[in-house]
Amino acid sequence: MSRFLIIIEQGSNNYSAYVPDLPGCIATGRTLEEVKANMEQAIKLHIEGMMEDREPLPVSHSIAEYLDIPVPGSAA
Secondary structure, eight states: OOOOOOEEEEOSSOEEEEOTTSTTOEEEESSHHHHHHHHHHHHHHHHHHHHHTTOOOOOOOOOOOOOOOOOTTOOO
């Protein structure tokens, strides 16, 4: 089993997602649940394609964190 970071962004009418460790692997969905399900399918298909093309499978190296940055004049 492999684990991949997905980045999800909310647009004005939908959500989109991508995998930093799998360039070109993207998905969209109307809801957060839908984009996650579509992204899971996209990752599976992307990896299957890489295997068929005999490309080396990537090892996930991406991480994500939030940083709290004080903003002058903000309430927090």
